[in-house]
Amino acid sequence: AQSVSQHNHHVILSEAASLELGCNYSYGGTVNLFWYVQYPGQHLQLLLKYFSGDPLVKGIKGFEAEFIKSKFSFNLRKPSVQWSDTAEYFCAVNGGNNNDMRFGAGTRLTVKP
Amino acid sequence: DAGVIQSPRHEVTEMGQEVTLRCKPISGHNSLFWYRQTMMRGLELLIYFNNNVPIDDSGMPEDRFSAKMPNASFSTLKIQPSEPRDSAVYFCASSLKGGGTGGYTFGSGTRLTVV
Numbered sequence: 001a002q003s004v005s006q007h008n009h010h011v012i013l014s015e016a017a018s019l020e021l022g023c024n025y026s027y028g029g030t031v032n033l034f035w036y037v038q039y040p041g042q043h044l045q046l047l048l049k050y051f052s053g054d055p056l057v058k059g060i061k062g063f064e065a066e067f068i069k070s071k072f073s074f075n076l077r078k079p080s081v082q083w084s085d086t087a088e089y090f091c092a093v094n095g096g097n098n099n100d101m102r103f104g105a106g107t108r109l110t111v112k113p
Numbered sequence: 114d115a116g117v118i119q120s121p122r123h124e125v126t127e128m129g130q131e132v133t134l135r136c137k138p139i140s141g142h143n144s145l146f147w148y149r150q151t152m153m154r155g156l157e158l159l160i161y162f163n164n165n166v167p168i169d170d171s172g173m174p175e176d177r178f179s180a181k182m183p184n185a186s187f188s189t190l191k192i193q194p195s196e197p198r199d200s201a202v203y204f205c206a207s208s209l210k211g212g213g214t215g216g217y218t219f220g221s222g223t224r225l226t227v228v
Binding site: 032049102 | 217
């Protein structure tokens, strides 16, 4: 069964700092990978996704993620965070043609102004 | 498109009462998912449907929980009887079947409080 691990539960950064959130997955076959963001009191929104091609994926709001197959990882990055990036970030995976997506536990990001 | 629509946004009920949560998926999407989000457990997949048929309900915590999808544009999640530990935010999401590459679109959620 597929599973997702997010190692950081809570990350606190100052504005303009660089961000990297870890995500590792467990699945033996082809995977589709996603990062979702949940702003306080809101629903989950898709940040970016990877399903094939260039392993470096660029998403909205300056976020990017790199798929490293050998490490089963899909870490999220942003060179310079803003206060408005304060939110919870979820990594998710579904395998091949499977439709059910499994989410990591989430990482809460707090950006200090 | 109005997106995935959930109702009600907030529900406060007394222990033992029946609760029904509603979801309207995006038109054309033929997969629908119910998730529960709590501080302790994070996001849990409860059940999902393809073409109105329940595919995997292994995440449904107990027999008190049931879900239906009578047609392509409507689904319900029912809890009967409700208990305080059911308090959570319940999200509905939809996607194209076999379109795992597209990701899900989530509704705004229903915040359930059972007192």
